[in-house]
Amino acid sequence: MTVRHVTRQALHVLSFVATMAVVVGLLKVLNWAPGTLEPGLMARYTSIDSAVSTLGIRKVYVPAYFPETLSWPPAVVLAQSKPYQAVVMEFTRARDGQTVLVISQAASTLFEPDAAIRCRTISEKVPLDLRGRKATLEAGVREDRSACSRVEWDEGEIRIVLTMKAPPVQLIRIAESMLH
């Protein structure tokens, strides 16, 4: 293997790396552009107030009851006003900063909320009367066999979904406190 051969191969590798870098850069620009053309697409916000004032969201459903073990304010706030309103809030456990509760509200049933908490298996799925609303409650376990639960219902056009790393009892209390 000659020096010339090695140099040529190195140039090929560099050329390929440069190609990939250009493609990645181009994709990033293309991903950034819609935000400038159409303000209101999904983005991270520092607080609920900031999302509400920037996007003009009329109402954000926030629980009045909040277990002491959870940190306030939400660690992550994601929101959009286009093509429909949607807000996602992630709450962490004060002790270790782990995401334990995700609340999402969206004016579309196709909205796929944040996946920070995902139940691996659902052992129970039952209808639930939530202060006069027809809700659906799911209970199951996560990948690490810890309990998880999920409740969802519609407030007019808004679909509200709560997912928590906890048995349903606490989740129902939180959900009910959102309908004060």
Add this chain to the structure above:
Amino acid sequence: MDLTNLLIAYPGIYVVQAFLHSTSAAIIAQRAILAWNIRSPVVRQKFYLIAVFAPVVSYPLYQWLNPDRGSVNFRLGALFDSGRWINVELWNVLPVALLFVLVLAAATAVFLFQELIPILRHRSGPTDPASRTEPAARGSPAALAAEGLADPAPDIQIVEDDDPAIHSVIGRSPAIYLTTGLVRSLQPVELRVAIAHEVAHMRRSRRPLLIVAYVVRVLLFFSAGTLVAFRKAAAEEENICDDWAVEATGRPDALAAVLEKLRHSDAYEIEGHEAGEGLSSIEHMSYDLMVRERIRRLADGESTTATTGDWLKFAVTLASIVILNYYIV
């Protein structure tokens, strides 16, 4: 259900992501061939076939690997989120979703009128009822030229026509069709190398990879990236068959001469492409460019053998495309 909702439901997401993944794969494959300086048409064809095969399975595979790939958080961290564009209205009147659907429709029309219908016609053999067709007689120039190229010998059919043309049909009754005009205009060695090229097509048409590639191409009829990549792969197929013909006859100069003669003929019909009628000048130009590139390649005697290094480069490119497309949602 409006257009945007259609595109963000499961079938819509499949179409969008297959489109995006094939486009990015086609661009990367094309650039990678240049960057790695790949010469072997066999390897080049495999590069293009990445863009044909990968998008069919990429979306379900990625979702299976990570069910959270469609979530808000993943999309926010992705390299490219199609959902951001699909919701945009240019100048508040023109939805990007509508433009996207128009692009899909255009790619579908190209597939129907330039690929599917001509290929179906081509497979059924010559359709001109005025042309008399009969098997090449034993001892005739065409039969002599085909001797020893394949076992069993290919079925050679002579079409009564003054325009020089040659093509093969596959399927239940595979055969090579030559016009009397072609037999008259070529030297014996040129006739032999032209038939050898068609024999190579007939042999390769039975390869499972190419059959599956065409099935996949049909499945992704709406994808512009697949369309381009498949055509590039088809162009490489011509080079591969050229190489086989040269290897079988040892006469690259004769094959180049055949291509030149066909280029300058009035009919200019090769491999089912008809330049005379029905094709736009742009398509004719691009086809002519391809033929000229084949002639140049034959004249230069380009190295065609794939090396171990080529396959390593292929693996790196494939891995890069798979990883990059994972972040295109």
